[in-house]
Amino acid sequence: GQNIDQPTEMTATEGAIVQINCTYQTSGFNGLFWYQQHAGEAPTFLSYNVLDGLEEKGRFSSFLSRSKGYSYLLLKELQMKDSASYLCAVRWGMGAGNNRKLIWGLGTSLAVNP
């Protein structure tokens, strides 16, 4: 199957750094996305990785290792407003239909404490 695994919950302290991991099946991989979703709201895009390495965007960075089927989202200088669910999503396949569909992990609920 196209399993995506990420931790269910994490807790961190305001001002700290937290790393949220995501593992996935590598066959047919065609890109990995991280989204943030606050309770009762729509997911919002954070990052996209298709090549190995680190993509940095302000306080948020995302890393990908295609050979290991592994990604992480790194959040620095945590703020209370970062308390949310973080969703890892993978795109598989290269066909006209498959290259658009995203398969989603269950999300990691991050609680930032003062």
Next chain:
Amino acid sequence: NAGVMQNPRHLVRRRGQEARLRCSPMKGHSHVYWYRQLPEEGLKFMVYLQKENIIDESGMPKERFSAEFPKEGPSILRIQQVVRGDSAAYFCASSPQRQQNEQFFGPGTRLTVL
């Protein structure tokens, strides 16, 4: 540039009624995706459409569910003879034709079946 719009935001139906959920993609976007999110669960892909075409409906239940994206007007997700298990948040996302990365999400329609 208005974002993805969905209406209604909240919809209450009794068992056996029909539910119609509408999605207007961002201006210039010709690709629409529908996702369902059950309480405490991840986003599940349902269907991917372009104007007047269903590209991938592998996530749609075989019965009672249908989707369309006509040449004019919004995309419609239709659920006939709703049951309590259909209660969920239904999100629509859109992407532009040439950009194969980020999908932009609407605010969602929260369907409650009594």
